[in-house]
Amino acid sequence: MTTPNELRLLPWSGPGDKPCYLSTDDLDGYMSRLADGIEAVQLGTAKELLQEASEALDNQDTSPDEMRCLVAELTGALRDVYRVAMSHGRLRATSYPSESAY
Incomplete structure (x- = not known):
């Protein structure tokens, strides 16, 4: 079993938006592979949204409602990517303690 410092932050939250x-x-x-798969989907979605945002910013016809959407x-994608980064940073810090000073 892992120690508390080695817990993996999962890419979803529990009741009350609490971390899992x-x-x-x-x-x-199974759970590690499931989390890896969901993280991959989340990162792919963020990449697609970045492209969409670039196109919307270049398009003078983008409406305020479209921009709000x-x-x-x-915002949701950034929240997901932040959670993935925190999870991987935590794993890296526990796996390679000498590198956690960066």
């Missing part, structure tokens, strides 16, 4: 963590020694286990989607 995974404690396992099996990096290839895009900002809402970008």
Whole structure:
């Protein structure tokens, strides 16, 4: 079993938007693979939204309503990407303590 410092922050939240963590020694286990897959989808969505945002900014005909909708989607994607970054940063810090000083 992992120590509390080695818990993996999962890419979804629980009731009340509280973080969910995974404690396992099996990096290839079902829950680890599920979390990896969801993170990949979240990062792919963020990449697509960045492209969409660039196009919307270049398009003079983009309406304020379209921009508001895009900002809402970008906010959600940024929240997901931030959670992935925090999870991976935490894993890296526990896996490679000498590199956590960066």
